[in-house]
Structures are given as structure tokens and as C-alpha cells.
Amino acid sequence: MFGTSGVRGPFGTDVTAELALSIGRAVAAEDADRIVIGRDPRTTGDLLADAAAAGARECGADVIDLGIAATPTIARSVAWQDADVGIAVTASHNPPEDNGIKLWQRSGQAFDEERRERIAERVRADDATAAAWDAVGGRSAWDGAAERHVAAIENAVLGQETAAGADSTGPLANLDVVVDVGNGAGGLTVQALRELGCSVEALNEGPDGRFPSRPSEPTAETLSTLRSVVAATDADLGVAHDGDADRMMAVDETGNFVGGDALLALFAVDAVRSADEAGRQAGTEPRVAAPVNTSLAVDDALAEAGAAVVRTRVGDVFVAERASEPDVVFGGEPSGAWIWPDATLCPDGPLAACRLAAMVAENGPLSALVDDLDSYPIRRDSEEVAEKAATMERIEAAAADTFDDVNDIDGVRVTTDDGWLLLRASGTQPLIRLTAEAREPARADDLLETGHELLDDALAD
Structure with missing residues (x-):
């Protein structure tokens, strides 16, 4: 049920109001008495948030509703509101027909695998117990989360004492920044930069869960308008977010996308x-x-x-x-x-x-x-395989016998003195992906060829 990014998928099939209701119940049943809930602006976000809130309240938990909020705002608000858990209704950078749910701890860290599995087990067992009629949880709104987040950013960037004593012009008064919000939940970036003194031009600032201006994921291809605007003006840089503003990518003052x-x-x-x-x-x-x-x-x-x-x-x-x-x-x-x-x-x-x-x-x-940074040649390829797990096991064994520095925490990464090679199974397709990087182009080619040899040998076994 839960991947590393929580529950995520097409609304109405993978992600439903019934599922959100069950997750709300399960979270409350895991000794969560106070829960923060927020969402990105997707058109299905309000009904999923309502369902999750209803499930949590049914099992006795109080809910603090942030409405539309950036995911980092939701995660931070768990501690700010002395809550036990945060529920973010978002599919992050996915297309508008998707939605999802991600759970957050007081530290701002997402639920780890153990905690995700406990929630999933409760959802599957459907064993949450409703509270008595006079003990259901309440629901209240908090409209100060974005403002609190902006203040926290100012303190983090400037230091608390400097931020408190900053004059009205701000320490970044000579900086011109273009912010592409992408119709998502990241509008507080505009406010935060202005508080720091920047001159800010905002693009696609209005929340719209259909993401009409560009796809939600900020890439070199999707940020063509931002790149053009920065290149055509005196802006010092451009920044862009995905739908829930947990991601940030940038464009330099010439309009080039920064990797x-x-x-x-x-x-x-x-x-x-x-x-x-x-x-x-x-x-x-x-x-x-x-x-x-x-x-x-x-x-x-x-x-x-x-x-x-x-x-x-x-x-x-x-x-x-x-x-x-x-x-x-x-x-x-x-x-x-x-x-x-x-x-x-x-x-x-x-x-x-x-x-x-x-x-x-x-x-x-x-x-x-x-x-000023080094840049090295990188090579990528992929091969279709029928049995990803078994193939990767054979690759891991062969790499361990052949190379001195092998990391198998996620695929098989081989590190050499002048580069590295990674073979990793796709999480969604019947593919094994190969990546090789080295300080010299010929060596990158050699490492990629080594990767293909490891893969071919594993497929031949």
C-alpha cells in the first residue's frame, strides 16, 4: 500500500475517499490524539482531506486543518501544533489526475517503513474502533501555518538575532528573483523572499490543481517559461517548485537550467x-x-x-x-x-x-x-528483463566477486578510483537501468560496458 512516498496513484482507483477514511482511522488508532492535515491544490484534495479527517475524528483524534499548504509547512506544523502526526494529501510532482497521502512525524521526518507498515496493517485489518458518541475528535482550522513557516525560513537563512533586527529593506535587497510556483502550494516562497528583501516576480502563482501552466514536476523541459523570463530580464536567478513545494529547482541568471x-x-x-x-x-x-x-x-x-x-x-x-x-x-x-x-x-x-x-x-x-564545479561525463542505458529480483541477485554476487568497493543498499553500485557504475531495477517497469560516470569520457564508456557485461552474464545464468 505505502511506497517510500506514501500512498500515491490515480484518484478513484488507487486512491479513494474510502482509503483516506481508513488511513485517518488507522493513524488515530496508533495513539495519535492530535493530527495536522493539509493538502496541495489538486481538485480531489479537499474530499480526501475531509475523509481522512473524518476517519481520525471518528476514532477520537482532534484534527487541525491547514487547508491548502506546502508539504514542508504541514510537516513542520506537527511540532508547532504539538500534534502527534501530520497527514499531507498530495501527489507531489505527479500529474493532476493522481493524488496521495503521506504521513509525517513530529521531527518533520516522514513515516519510516515500520510505521508505514503498521498503518497499512490496520487498514487491511479494518480494526480501528470508533470512539463513543461524546468522545469523537474535534476539527479546527489554523491559518497561521504559512506565516510561521516564512518566519522560520527567515531565521534559518539569517540567524535568529539577525532576522529579528533586520531593517525593512532586508539583507537581499539587491537581488531580483523569478519564482515559478507552478499553480501549486509553494506561494509562501514569494512571501519569504520578499521578507528577505528580494524583488520578486511570481509566475503561475494562483493555486490550481489542474496545473494548467506547466506539468507539476520542475525540469529543464517544463520550466521553459521561467528560463525565458529570467533570460529576458535582469533577474539574478529563477526558482521553481512542484505541486506541494517539497522540491525546488533553479535557473541561473542567463536562463540556463541548473542540474x-x-x-x-x-x-x-x-x-x-x-x-x-x-x-x-x-x-x-x-x-x-x-x-x-x-x-x-x-x-x-x-x-x-x-x-x-x-x-x-x-x-x-x-x-x-x-x-x-x-x-x-x-x-x-x-x-x-x-x-x-x-x-x-x-x-x-x-x-x-x-x-x-x-x-x-x-x-x-x-x-x-x-x-566552479567539476562536471563529468555520464552514461545511461536500460535493458528489459523478465525477473528483476533474481537478476539483481546474480549481478550482486558477481560484482562482489569482481570488485573491491560494492554498495548494494539500492541496486548494485561499483565504485572505482575514477568513476562508478550503478545497476538498479526499475520500481515500475520490467527494466534494469544502468548508469556510469567517470572523470574521462572513455572511462565512462568502459564502465557502462562493464555494466552490460554484468547484466548479460546474469541473464545467461
């Missing part, structure tokens, strides 16, 4: 340099959590900053789990999920947008910051 690996490297190095100096003097090497498909350029940038990458499975849930460890100062995914664990363990697109703006204001044009 996720480059953003990860920039954010990670900045976080390392801002890490507690006392901890580093005591011999603790700061680490950054990133998935197995992250570019070698991130490793090299962090090595220069005196830090290291700790690999995770693909998915922001797994990045957040590692980011909760005390020596991890940042976690990120090239897809656009950025986590600062000292702020929240939820990917926070509005916070990322404001941190990027502050970085540009302090260090200069985004294009120059990206140019």
Missing part, C-alpha cells in the same frame, strides 16, 4: 562550511547524505571542503533517515529534495529557494558558482 547534482554540491558545501566549528575541531568529519545515483562531482566538491558523502537508497525518505544522524549536516537528492536537518527533516522547497538566493547574494552569479 540537481550541481545544486546538491552547492548546498552541501555551503552546509559543511556553516557546520559547527567546534565539532570539526573535535575530529568529527561532517557528512552529507545523498543517494547512490548522485554524481561524482558532489564527492569531489565535498572532499575539497573536508567532508564526505554517505550513500542512501534513492528516495527523500531514506535521505532524511541518514540526515537525522548527528554528524550529517545536509541531505539532498538531485531530483530537487533538499534537507537541512537543523531546520526540519522534511524536504523544504521554500527554504531551499531562500538559501540559494542568499548564496547568490553573498557569493555572486549562480552561473559562476556552477562553473
Whole structure:
């Protein structure tokens, strides 16, 4: 039922009001007395939120309704409202016909696999007990969540004392930013940047769950309007969100899309340099959590900053789990999920947008910051297979016998002195995907060929 991103799929088949009602009941039955609920602007979001709230209230839990809210706002609000659980009704970057439900802890971290499975078991068993007629939960609205989130972002970017004493012009007064909200729930980014002093032009700001202006996922292809606007104006950068604003991607001042690996490297190095100096003097090497498909350029940038990458499975849930460890100062995914664990363990697109703006204001044009990073050739391919799991087991065994540095937490990643190779089964298709990256093009080609040899040998067994 639950994937790493919660329940997600087409409305009316995979995701229904009946399912939302059952999840609300199950969450309340897991000793949740107080629950925060919010949603992105999809057309089916209000009825799913109503159903989840009804299920929770039926089992005695009080519900605090945020209405339309960014997912990071919902996740943060669990602690702000002294609640036990947060329920976000969202399908994130999926198309408008989809919807979903994701559950959040007080720390801002999404439910881990164990907690997701407990909820799923209760839904399957349908064993939630209704409260007595005079003990059902109440429902109240909180319209201050976005404002609280903006204040938290300002404090995180500036420091609490600086934020409290900032003058009306703001510290980023010379910065021009274009924000493509994408008709999603991320409008608070516009407000936060203006509070920091930026001059902001907003695109597609009105919430509309049909996503009429562009597809919800922010990519180089879908952000053509943002790229054109930034290139045609004096803007210093452009930023964009998906439907629930847990993701943030960027465009530099020339209108070029900035890749996720480059953003990860920039954010990670900045976080390392801002890490507690006392901890580093005591011999603790700061680490950054990133998935197995992250570019070698991130490793090299962090090595220069005196830090290291700790690999995770693909998915922001797994990045957040590692980011909760005390020596991890940042976690990120090239897809656009950025986590600062000292702020929240939820990917926070509005916070990322404001941190990027502050970085540009302090260090200069985004294009120059990206140019200072290494960029390496990467090769990708895929092959159709009938038995993904069995094939991957054979690949893992062969790789372990052949190579010294093999990571099998999510597929099979082979690391060499000058590159890496990843073979990973698709989660939705009968495919095994191959990715290879190296510092030289010929070596990237060689690694990809090695991957095909491993796969072909496994298929021949």
C-alpha cells in the first residue's frame, strides 16, 4: 500500500475517499490524539482531506486543518501544533489526475517503513474502533501555518538575532528573483523572499490543481517559461517548485537550467562550511547524505571542503533517515529534495529557494558558482528483463566477486578510483537501468560496458 512516498496513484482507483477514511482511522488508532492535515491544490484534495479527517475524528483524534499548504509547512506544523502526526494529501510532482497521502512525524521526518507498515496493517485489518458518541475528535482550522513557516525560513537563512533586527529593506535587497510556483502550494516562497528583501516576480502563482501552466514536476523541459523570463530580464536567478513545494529547482541568471547534482554540491558545501566549528575541531568529519545515483562531482566538491558523502537508497525518505544522524549536516537528492536537518527533516522547497538566493547574494552569479564545479561525463542505458529480483541477485554476487568497493543498499553500485557504475531495477517497469560516470569520457564508456557485461552474464545464468 505505502511506497517510500506514501500512498500515491490515480484518484478513484488507487486512491479513494474510502482509503483516506481508513488511513485517518488507522493513524488515530496508533495513539495519535492530535493530527495536522493539509493538502496541495489538486481538485480531489479537499474530499480526501475531509475523509481522512473524518476517519481520525471518528476514532477520537482532534484534527487541525491547514487547508491548502506546502508539504514542508504541514510537516513542520506537527511540532508547532504539538500534534502527534501530520497527514499531507498530495501527489507531489505527479500529474493532476493522481493524488496521495503521506504521513509525517513530529521531527518533520516522514513515516519510516515500520510505521508505514503498521498503518497499512490496520487498514487491511479494518480494526480501528470508533470512539463513543461524546468522545469523537474535534476539527479546527489554523491559518497561521504559512506565516510561521516564512518566519522560520527567515531565521534559518539569517540567524535568529539577525532576522529579528533586520531593517525593512532586508539583507537581499539587491537581488531580483523569478519564482515559478507552478499553480501549486509553494506561494509562501514569494512571501519569504520578499521578507528577505528580494524583488520578486511570481509566475503561475494562483493555486490550481489542474496545473494548467506547466506539468507539476520542475525540469529543464517544463520550466521553459521561467528560463525565458529570467533570460529576458535582469533577474539574478529563477526558482521553481512542484505541486506541494517539497522540491525546488533553479535557473541561473542567463536562463540556463541548473542540474540537481550541481545544486546538491552547492548546498552541501555551503552546509559543511556553516557546520559547527567546534565539532570539526573535535575530529568529527561532517557528512552529507545523498543517494547512490548522485554524481561524482558532489564527492569531489565535498572532499575539497573536508567532508564526505554517505550513500542512501534513492528516495527523500531514506535521505532524511541518514540526515537525522548527528554528524550529517545536509541531505539532498538531485531530483530537487533538499534537507537541512537543523531546520526540519522534511524536504523544504521554500527554504531551499531562500538559501540559494542568499548564496547568490553573498557569493555572486549562480552561473559562476556552477562553473566552479567539476562536471563529468555520464552514461545511461536500460535493458528489459523478465525477473528483476533474481537478476539483481546474480549481478550482486558477481560484482562482489569482481570488485573491491560494492554498495548494494539500492541496486548494485561499483565504485572505482575514477568513476562508478550503478545497476538498479526499475520500481515500475520490467527494466534494469544502468548508469556510469567517470572523470574521462572513455572511462565512462568502459564502465557502462562493464555494466552490460554484468547484466548479460546474469541473464545467461
